[in-house]
Every structure is written in structure tokens, then in C-alpha cells.
Amino acid sequence: MMQSKADVVVIGGGIAGLMTAMYLAEDGADVLLLEAGELGAQASGANAGSIHLQIQYPEFVAYGEAWARAYAPCLRLLTSSLTLWQGLSDRVGEDLQVKLAGGLVVARTETQMQAIAAKAHIEAEAGVETIVLNRSDLRDIAPYLAEDAIGAGYCAREGKANPLRATPAIAAAAERAGAVIHRHTRVIAIEAEGGGYTVVTDKGRVQAGRVVNAAGAAAGQIAGMLGLTLGIDGFPLQVTVTEPMAATIPHLIYSAAGKLSLKQVANGGLVIGGGWPAARRGDGLVTDPRSLTGNMGMAAGVVPSVAGVRALRSWTAWVNGTPDWRPILGEAPGLPGFFLALFPWVGFSAGPMTARITADLVMGRPPTLPLKGISVLAD
Amino acid sequence: MTGQPAGHFTFDGKSVPLRPGQSLAAALTEAGLRSFRQTAKGATRGIFCGMGVCQDCLVTVNGAPNRRACMTPAVAGQDIRTQVPFPDLATAPNPQPAAPARVIAPDLLIVGGGAGGLSAAIAARRAGASVTILDERKVGGGQYFKQSAVSGPLDAQQSAGADLLAQALAAGAELIGEVEIWGAFDGLLFLAEHKGAALIARPRAAIIATGAYERPEIRPGWTLPGVMTTGAAQTLWRSYRTLPGKRVALVGSGPLNLQVGLELAQGGAEVVMIAERGPAPWLRPIAAAALALSGPALAWTGLRSLADLRKRGVPVRHGAALDRIDAAEGALRVTLMGDLSPVIADAVLMNAGFDPQNEILRLLGAEAIYDPAFGHLRITRDDTCATTVPGLYAVGDCAGLGGAPAAMAEGRIAGRAAAAALGFGDGYDTFADQRQLGRARRFQRHLWALHDVAPRLPDVPDDTLICRCEEIDAGQIRAGLGEKPGHAGTLKRATRVGMGRCQGRYCGPVAARLVAAATGTPVQDRSYFAPRVPIKPVAISAILAAEEALKDAP
Ligand SMILES: Cc1cc2nc3c(=O)[nH]c(=O)nc-3n(C[C@H](O)[C@H](O)[C@H](O)COP(=O)(O)OP(=O)(O)OC[C@H]3O[C@@H](n4cnc5c(N)ncnc54)[C@H](O)[C@@H]3O)c2cc1C
Ligand SMILES: Cc1cc2nc3c(=O)[nH]c(=O)nc-3n(C[C@H](O)[C@H](O)[C@H](O)COP(=O)(O)OP(=O)(O)OC[C@H]3O[C@@H](n4cnc5c(N)ncnc54)[C@H](O)[C@@H]3O)c2cc1C
Ligand code: FES
Numbered sequence: 001m002m003q004s005k006a007d008v009v010v011i012g013g014g015i016a017g018l019m020t021a022m023y024l025a026e027d028g029a030d031v032l033l034l035e036a037g038e039l040g041a042q043a044s045g046a047n048a049g050s051i052h053l054q055i056q057y058p059e060f061v062a063y064g065e066a067w068a069r070a071y072a073p074c075l076r077l078l079t080s081s082l083t084l085w086q087g088l089s090d091r092v093g094e095d096l097q098v099k100l101a102g103g104l105v106v107a108r109t110e111t112q113m114q115a116i117a118a119k120a121h122i123e124a125e126a127g128v129e130t131i132v133l134n135r136s137d138l139r140d141i142a143p144y145l146a147e148d149a150i151g152a153g154y155c156a157r158e159g160k161a162n163p164l165r166a167t168p169a170i171a172a173a174a175e176r177a178g179a180v181i182h183r184h185t186r187v188i189a190i191e192a193e194g195g196g197y198t199v200v201t202d203k204g205r206v207q208a209g210r211v212v213n214a215a216g217a218a219a220g221q222i223a224g225m226l227g228l229t230l231g232i233d234g235f236p237l238q239v240t241v242t243e244p245m246a247a248t249i250p251h252l253i254y255s256a257a258g259k260l261s262l263k264q265v266a267n268g269g270l271v272i273g274g275g276w277p278a279a280r281r282g283d284g285l286v287t288d289p290r291s292l293t294g295n296m297g298m299a300a301g302v303v304p305s306v307a308g309v310r311a312l313r314s315w316t317a318w319v320n321g322t323p324d325w326r327p328i329l330g331e332a333p334g335l336p337g338f339f340l341a342l343f344p345w346v347g348f349s350a351g352p353m354t355a356r357i358t359a360d361l362v363m364g365r366p367p368t369l370p371l372k373g374i375s376v377l378a379d
Numbered sequence: 380m381t382g383q384p385a386g387h388f389t390f391d392g393k394s395v396p397l398r399p400g401q402s403l404a405a406a407l408t409e410a411g412l413r414s415f416r417q418t419a420k421g422a423t424r425g426i427f428c429g430m431g432v433c434q435d436c437l438v439t440v441n442g443a444p445n446r447r448a449c450m451t452p453a454v455a456g457q458d459i460r461t462q463v464p465f466p467d468l469a470t471a472p473n474p475q476p477a478a479p480a481r482v483i484a485p486d487l488l489i490v491g492g493g494a495g496g497l498s499a500a501i502a503a504r505r506a507g508a509s510v511t512i513l514d515e516r517k518v519g520g521g522q523y524f525k526q527s528a529v530s531g532p533l534d535a536q537q538s539a540g541a542d543l544l545a546q547a548l549a550a551g552a553e554l555i556g557e558v559e560i561w562g563a564f565d566g567l568l569f570l571a572e573h574k575g576a577a578l579i580a581r582p583r584a585a586i587i588a589t590g591a592y593e594r595p596e597i598r599p600g601w602t603l604p605g606v607m608t609t610g611a612a613q614t615l616w617r618s619y620r621t622l623p624g625k626r627v628a629l630v631g632s633g634p635l636n637l638q639v640g641l642e643l644a645q646g647g648a649e650v651v652m653i654a655e656r657g658p659a660p661w662l663r664p665i666a667a668a669a670l671a672l673s674g675p676a677l678a679w680t681g682l683r684s685l686a687d688l689r690k691r692g693v694p695v696r697h698g699a700a701l702d703r704i705d706a707a708e709g710a711l712r713v714t715l716m717g718d719l720s721p722v723i724a725d726a727v728l729m730n731a732g733f734d735p736q737n738e739i740l741r742l743l744g745a746e747a748i749y750d751p752a753f754g755h756l757r758i759t760r761d762d763t764c765a766t767t768v769p770g771l772y773a774v775g776d777c778a779g780l781g782g783a784p785a786a787m788a789e790g791r792i793a794g795r796a797a798a799a800a801l802g803f804g805d806g807y808d809t810f811a812d813q814r815q816l817g818r819a820r821r822f823q824r825h826l827w828a829l830h831d832v833a834p835r836l837p838d839v840p841d842d843t844l845i846c847r848c849e850e851i852d853a854g855q856i857r858a859g860l861g862e863k864p865g866h867a868g869t870l871k872r873a874t875r876v877g878m879g880r881c882q883g884r885y886c887g888p889v890a891a892r893l894v895a896a897a898t899g900t901p902v903q904d905r906s907y908f909a910p911r912v913p914i915k916p917v918a919i920s921a922i923l924a925a926e927e928a929l930k931d932a933p
Contacts, residue, residue, distance in 0.1 A: 293926035
């Protein structure tokens with residue numbers, strides 16, 4: 001039987017929800033987390049494990065400088081999230097394989113180099129240093145790159161972490177701190193009443209003074225239960241991993257030619273993704289063959305030796321996306337006590353700080369980082 | 380054993396003789412070399428499945444890492460090396476496609492040229508449909524008709540298979556061997572690698588006939604070099620005239636162990652023991668009689684094997700199960716449950732039933748239901764063998780165990796039905812085939828009732844590996860189960876079980892059973908790891924080779 005009351009109900013057992021529950025429980029709140037399925041089984045467990053900081057190059061080129069300037073304040077949140085990532089293994093008592101050895105946007109044309117420089121300029125204004133490396137500097141730090149790479153944008157603080165380890169370890173830490181987690185408990189309705197909320201699930205009803213919507217790609221549906229429309233949606237993505245190879249690539253690799261993220265993970269495999277769409281079948285997702293060939297081509301273009309490596313497995317998941325890439329963080333307008341913890345597209349990187357800020361707001365404290373210019377709710 | 384060496388290759392610098400047609404695994408085994416690769420945790424591994432499934436027989440071939448020795452022909456002058464767990468990325472060769480991508484669009488594509496696939500091809504081709512068969516192996520025939528790759532006399536099974544192959548080709552079916560299908564996608568798109576080039580198939584309909592692979596005995600020592608499946612040894616002997624070892628022991632359950640035990644004894648091996656989990660047939664007279672009545676000829680073959688084995692003095696121990704295998708005295712020590720007198724063997728062969736190779740079917744979304752008697756999924760089919768996916772048929776063991784005669788009857792039915800659905804040939808009376816199929820299925824039921832292939836939970840010590848590839852042991856799995864996974868996929872994420880090269884072919888069914896037992900839920904279709912692209916590891920260069928051809932396709 002499910003408990004019928006809690007101070008705070010958190011909806012969603014991904015990195016945002018679990019870590020929010022952890023912080024809240026550590027702050028002494030009585031927290032109940034509801035997860036429809038398994039913990040970390042959606043985006044937070046299926047992502048590519050990149051810890052991003054710099055503005056994504058393909059979007060910079062596609063949406064232009066004005067968009068980048070509007071998005072740039074979010075880099076402050078990502079920067080502080082990276083700091084939390086660096087201490088996270090110690091905090092949760094497990095090696096999350098966090099390695100921040102820097103990210104490289106690899107260019108093959110002068111036009112791309114110019115775009116990288118323009119992007120670096122905007123990033124610098126937001127306090128993020130991206131160094132524009134010339135060909136020989138690039139070869140010095142990344143000799144495994146293609147001969148025709150003429151330079152790169154190098155953001156030294158980026159890197160990777162292991163998503164398979166992160167969510168279970170965070171969930172365990174949240175439970176140790178006193179949070180109660182109910183899996184296989186789907187929220188089907190929310191009723192606002194008497195200054196609080198009744199969260200209706202397929203396993204029973206819970207009353208809560210405050211509710212956190214951390215339902216990722218499904219956050220729009222949760223908000224809709226209270227009549228709130230959110231500009232967030234789910235987009236199908238796929239990622240591929242290769243057989244293990246000797247440790248060669250310390251960096252997070254992007255390409256200026258198109259969508260790519262490539263990294264070598266702790267067990268030696270190369271994880272290759274970067275936002276390639278998966279195909280839909282019924283309610284589910286399957287690997288899209290054209291995305292697969294396109295993604296592998298992008299990878300081999302930048303690191304030629306990957307062509308000789310075997311792909312072992314691809315997988316698919318829904319990512320939470322907003323059109324302008326900005327997060328939806330804070331108390332929902334007109335719904336006191338209903339909080340939104342939604343960082344799109346790179347929500348794994350941003351997860352720790354998204355959770356920290358949400359916990360602050362739920363506890364009625366000013367957020368660790370002012371949200372002005374970052375959250376669309378704080379414009 | 381037969382034939383003269385046709386040259387030599389080197390293994391870690393040592394010269395190894397080879398005979399024409401031999402696989403690397405066969406030549407190495409013949410030379411007494413059993414350890415082919417090192418694992419990340421420092422163990423050694425060798426040939427296990429002998430059919431390209433387990434991915435454990437990896438070697439470095441002329442500098443190219445991670446080649447399957449069981450699927451790679453031995454060639455004079457090759458430089459073969461023990462495979463290290465983490466090959467150098469910098470030296471990974473950047474293979475250029477051997478030829479431009481080939482796109483085929485037959486009326487009917489048949490995946491698997493074994494008993495079922497060949498029969499389907501003959502039927503569909505005779506009805507007028509154009510047919511292409513793709514098979515992973517160099518020679519068609521499949522597991523029952525196991526064709527010889529070296530020269531020498533054929534046995535009766537091989538001659539029957541050669542005949543079926545000849546009929547398929549004479550009917551005008553094209554058979555392309557050495558095709559590694561790595562992806563199957565909606566709209567019936569198949570992507571494959573063929574001798575270093577891309578092969579893309581866009582048929583109007585497809586029949587999957589990929590057969591089965593063997594279920595091992597998951598016991599301590601089952602990953603040691605020298606321990607292999609019974610079918611692996613059968614392939615070594617029947618395809619390459621190579622004995623798996625001088626002294627062999629067979630463990631598990633089922634008719635294959637008896638048959639292969641006899642074949643190896645006839646071939647000159649010393650069969651030191653056959654341990655069969657099931658009770659002796661003379662202790663189960665009613666079941667044995669039912670078997671004899673349902674298929675007199677086949678039952679007779681089985682009983683004759685037993686008698687032959689006895690005549691040769693091969694100890695067949697019924698009601699005996701493997702406890703553990705240990706490395707000892709340069710060989711393997713095999714201990715049975717409750718037994719104080721272990722035997723020593725050079726090779727231990729295991730077969731505890733079969734699991735269907737249904738990855739392509741499940742990848743395409745075909746529905747299946749769990750068959751608790753056999754402990755595996757059966758693909759849902761109508762009486763023409765059509766699956767729940769339009770245009771997709773499944774025949775033979777890949778749809779659920781049925782044996783070669785049933786696979787052939789199903790092949791004939793599906794071949795005609797698929798052709799008719801495409802407008803070739805019309806109303807076809809399948810009465811005779813349906814009756815044969817009924818008989819074959821009855822025989823199978825009675826046959827397996829005499830053996831003991833009930834799916835088991837691995838009742839093994841914590842340090843026994845469950846996942847060969849990722850080296851995940853029972854203790855780690857038990858810890859993962861302690862976290863109350865609701866699904867095998869959750870256990871996979873928690874422990875990495877099934878994340879390796881073989882894609883969970885061996886540990887996946889075990890994980891499904893463990894999670895079901897731990898959660899008190901029945902095993903069902905969705906209890907298994909979801910199949911993923913690529914269904915077999917594929918070089919990224921081979922994926923890229925398909926890119927251009929895919930772009931042009933509709
Ligand atoms: C393939 C892929 C690769 C990615 N790669 C990266 C990367 O490399 N780096 C990076 O930073 N980001 C990456 N992302 C994005 C990142 O994973 C997500 O932005 C982030 O994990 C979102 O976390 P979340 O906790 O908000 O949502 P989720 O992890 O999706 O969690 C939401 C949870 O809410 C639950 N839920 C939904 N509806 C209900 C309901 N009605 N009742 C109860 N529970 C419900 C869901 O089951 C789910 O568990 C990737 C995403 C994908 C899909
Ligand atoms: C190892 C083994 C040994 C056996 N030995 C015997 C025996 O001695 N006596 C007996 O009565 N029965 C034996 N059986 C059972 C018997 O082989 C089958 O019942 C019968 O062959 C079923 O026919 P099929 O057409 O379904 O499959 P098969 O005859 O096995 O044919 C399947 C074919 O598909 C090909 N294939 C599989 N996957 C792919 C892929 N992804 N891409 C391309 N091609 C693929 C295979 O190479 C094979 O040629 C054995 C089974 C196995 C697995
Ligand atoms: S023995 Fe070669 S893949 Fe199994």
C-alpha cells in the first residue's frame with residue numbers, strides 16, 4: 001500500500017527527479033518519488049554520457065548567433081553542473097567514471113574554423129573558455145584525428161560520465177538520505193486543492209504540499225494534467241557502441257561537419273551518437289538505418305580508425321527537447337507549489353544543477369544560481 | 380586426420396599445419412591449441428559454439444583484430460595471434476570496401492540455407508517467384524545437413540543435404556554464402572556484409588530460416604578453453620574432419636550428444652563419458668514406446684546409436700548432470716553431481732537443448748510467446764508460417780524447436796504461401812505437408828520427453844560466470860537481482876549482463892528466467908533483452924559501405 005501523504009512528491013525517476021529527491025531528503029524534507037517504470041530507464045540511463053559545456057556546433061550554425069546569445073546564459077548552469085559532477089562520485093560513494101578531459105569540435109574547412117571562433121566569442125561572454133586550436137596544436141593533443149582536420153574548438157572542462165552507474169547510485173543516495181521511491185507507479189492525474197495537490201497514480205492517491213515535475217520527455221503530459229501547456233516534447237534518438245579498444249581517445253569529440261558525439265568509455269568501447277533520430281514503430285523506437293550510416297560516417301570522418309572497429313549495439317530513447325534549447329525551471333506560473341525541473345537536450349550534463357536549483361526553490365530558498373536569462377520562466 | 384597439410388600458418392610465431400578448407404579454429408584445434416584469446420580479466424578462451432554465435436574464438440588475423448576463428452578459413456602464410464582484450468585503435472586497419480555495394484530485390488528473400496530455407500526456396504522458385512537465399516556460412520545446408528568443407532566421402536545426412544542444395548540451385552534460386560546480416564528494418568530492408576562489401580536486400584517478402592543454437596550447461600568451468608558445445612565438435616568433425624580432442628566427454632541432455640558421441644567414437648576419439656540428465660529409456664518404457672510409434676525410423680536411429688555406443692564400450696550415464704569442469708594436468712577434469720570419480724578429457728562437449736536464432740524476427744517486431752516446456756520463445760505464426768509482420772514468414776527451428784523434418788515441411792508450406800501471396804502460383808493444397816508436419820512435431824514432443832532440457836535457474840557458486848562476454852558472474856547477478864529489477868533490461872543496465880559481443884545469446888535467457896523468478900512473474904516475450912542492431916558485431920566500414928546505396932533507395 002502506498003503512503004497517502006508527503007511534503008513533496010517528485011514525478012520522474014531520471015537524473016533530474018532522483019537528484020532533486022536526494023537534495024530534498026538531505027534537507028530534511030519528506031519526499032516521495034514516483035516513477036512509472038524503472039529508475040533511469042529513459043533518457044537518463046540511455047544517453048551517451050557526454051558531459052557537455054560548449055554550445056552545440058550544429059545548432060549554432062543552424063540557428064545563428066542571436067539564438068546562441070539567448071542560450072548562452074544557460075552555460076552558467078552547465079558550468080556549475082560540471083562542478084557538481086566532479087564531486088558526485090565521492091558524494092554518492094560510487095565511481096561514476098567522470099572524466100573531464102575536454103571536448104573538441106573538429107573542423108575541416110576555414111568556414112568551420114570561423115564559426116568555431118564566433119561561437120567561442122559568445123561562450124567567453126558567458127564565462128566559458130573555448131580555445132581555437134590550429135592544426136599542429138590539435139595534432140599534438142589528438143593525434144588520432146583525421147589528417148584533414150585543420151583545427152578545433154577546445155573546451156577543456158567537458159568530458160564524460162557513465163549514465164548506467166549514475167542513476168542507480170544517485171537513487172541509492174536519495175534513499176539513504178530518506179527519500180521514498182516508488183517504481184512502477186504511474187501518475188495519471190493531478191488535482192489542485194486547498195493550496196496543495198493530490199497526485200493520482202495507478203497505485204493510489206498521494207497528497208502533497210509541493211510537486212516536482214521531472215518527467216523528462218513526458219513532462220508536457222504531466223503539466224497538462226493541471227491545464228498547463230509546456231513547450232517541451234519527446235524526440236527519438238539513437239546511440240551506438242563499439243567493441244572495446246585500447247585507451248586512445250581521452251576527449252569528447254564533435255564534428256563541425258554535422259551531428260556527432262564520440263567518446264571512449266571506461267571499458268574501452270567507443271560510444272557514438274550526437275542527436276541522430278531513431279525510427280518509430282507503434283509506441284516504440286527502433287534503430288533507423290540511415291541515421292546509423294550517417295552517424296558512423298560522421299564518426300569515421302573525424303577519427304578514421306573507427307572504420308576498422310566493430311559496432312556492437314545501438315539503442316534508442318526519447319530525449320526531452322525544447323525548441324529554443326532553454327530549460328524550464330522553477331515554480332509554474334499560476335500553480336504555487338508545482339515546480340518544473342526540465343533541462344532539455346543535454347539534461348544529463350545539466351542534471352545535478354537542475355536538481356540543486358529545484359531543491360532550493362522547493363525548500364523556499366533563493367536558487368544557488370539566479371535563473372534570470374536561463375529558465376524561460378524567469379525572463 | 381584425413382588429407383595432407385596444404386601449408387602452414389603461424390600462431391604467435393609457431394608454425395601450424397592446415398588442410399584445404401579448414402577453418403582457423405579447426406586447424407588450431409587439430410594442432411592441440413585451445414586458447415585463442417585473452418579476456419579483459421585475464422582468462423583465456425577458445426572455440427565454444429563453432430557457429431559464429433558466441434564470439435569467443437577471436438584471434439588477430441594478419442594484424443586485423445577480433446576475427447572469429449570458427450568462421451575464418453585457414454590460409455597458408457597467415458600471421459595469427461592470440462587476441463588481446465584491447466587491440467590498438469591506431470592500428471585498426473581502415474578497410475576499403477572490396478567491391479561496390481550490391482543491392483538485390485528478389486521477390487522472396489530467404490535468410491538461412493538450411494533444411495527449412497532450402498525447402499522454402501525450392502517451393503517458391505517452382506511457383507515462379509525469384510528467390511535469393513543468404514547464408515552466413517560458406518556452404519549451405521545448415522546444422523542438420525552440415526556440409527563438408529574439406530574433400531572426402533559424404534555421410535548419408537550430408538548426401539541428402541547436398542541433394543537438397545542441388546535441387547534449390549537447379550530450381551533457379553540464388554544462394555549467396557558468407558553473408559553476415561547485421562540489420563533488419565521495417566519495410567523489409569536487410570543490411571549485410573558480404574566478403575568486405577555491403578549487401579542490401581529489399582525483397583517483397585522474406586522467409587527467416589536461421590535455425591537454432593545450442594543451450595550450454597552453465598556450470599563452473601564452462602568457459603574454459605577445451606569446453607565447447609556438442610555442435611561445435613560436430614562441425615569440427617563433419618565439416619573439417621578434425622577431432623575436438625583425443626579424449627572427449629559429453630554432458631547435457633538430448634539426442635545430439637548421443638549422435639555426436641558416436642560420430643566421434645567412429646572417427647577415432649576416445650569418448651570417456653556421455654552424461655545424460657534424462658533417465659534411461661528402458662526406465663521410461665511408455666515414453667520410449669510413444670517415441671517409437673510416432674517416428675519409427677528416427678527412433679530406431681536413436682536406439683541404434685545407444686546400442687552402438689555400448690558396443691564400443693562408451694559409458695553412457697543416464698540421470699547424470701554436470702557439476703563442474705576444472706583445468707587439470709594439461710586437460711580438463713569433469714565432475715558430475717554427487718560423483719566422487721571425475722573423468723579426465725581433452726575436450727568437454729555440452730548440449731542442454733537449443734535456443735532459436737530469432738533475433739531477426741524479433742528485431743522486425745514479430746510477436747512470440749514463451750514455451751515453458753522448451754524454455755524458449757515460439758514465434759506466433761498462422762498455418763502458412765506467416766508471422767504477425769506483413770510479408771514476413773518464419774520456418775524451422777528459429778521459430779521454435781521442431782527438428783529438420785518439420786523445418787522442411789514448414790519450408791515447403793511457407794515457400795508456396797509466400798509465392799502465392801506475391802501472385803505466383805495459386806491455391807495450393809498443403810494437406811500432405813501439413814500431415815508430415817504434424818507427424819514431425821509429434822515425434823519431437825515424444826523425443827524431448829525422453830530427455831531433460833527443462834530451462835534451469837543457474838544454481839551455481841557466486842564466482843561462476845553467467846555472461847561470458849562481459850565476464851559477469853553469478854554473484855554480481857545476484858547482487859543486481861537484489862535491487863529488484865522489474866525487467867531483464869534493468870538487470871542488464873545494472874550489471875552489464877548481456878552487453879557484450881554475443882548480445883546476450885547465452886546469458887539473456889538465463890537473465891529472463893532469473894528476473895521472472897525474482898519478481899514472481901511469468902516469463903514472456905517481453906521478458907527478454909530486446910534484440911539490437913547490429914545483431915552480430917559489424918565493422919563500421921561495412922556499415923558505411925551501405926550508406927550510398929541506402930541513399931538512392933526509396
Ligand atoms: C539517446 C540519447 C542520448 C543523449 N545523450 C546525452 C549526452 O550525451 N549528454 C547529455 O547531457 N544529455 C544527453 N541526452 C539527454 C539527457 O539524457 C536527458 O536530457 C536527461 O537524461 C533528462 O533527464 P530527466 O530526468 O529530465 O528525464 P528522464 O531521464 O527521461 O526521466 C523522466 C522519468 O519520468 C518518468 N515518467 C514519465 N511519465 C511519468 C508518469 N506519468 N508518472 C511517473 N513517472 C513518469 C519516466 O519513466 C522517466 O523515468 C541524451 C538523450 C538521449 C535520449
Ligand atoms: C549445432 C547444431 C547441431 C545439430 N545437429 C543435429 C544432428 O546432428 N541431427 C539432427 O537431427 N539435428 C541436429 N540439429 C538440429 C537440426 O539441425 C535442426 O533441427 C534443423 O537443421 C533445422 O533446420 P533449420 O532450417 O531450421 O535450421 P538450420 O538447418 O540450422 O539452417 C539455418 C541456416 O541459417 C544460417 N543462418 C543463421 N543465422 C544467420 C544469419 N543471421 N544470417 C545468415 N544466415 C544465417 C545458418 O548458417 C544455417 O545454414 C542440430 C542443431 C544445431 C544448432
Ligand atoms: S566459436 Fe566462433 S563464434 Fe563461437
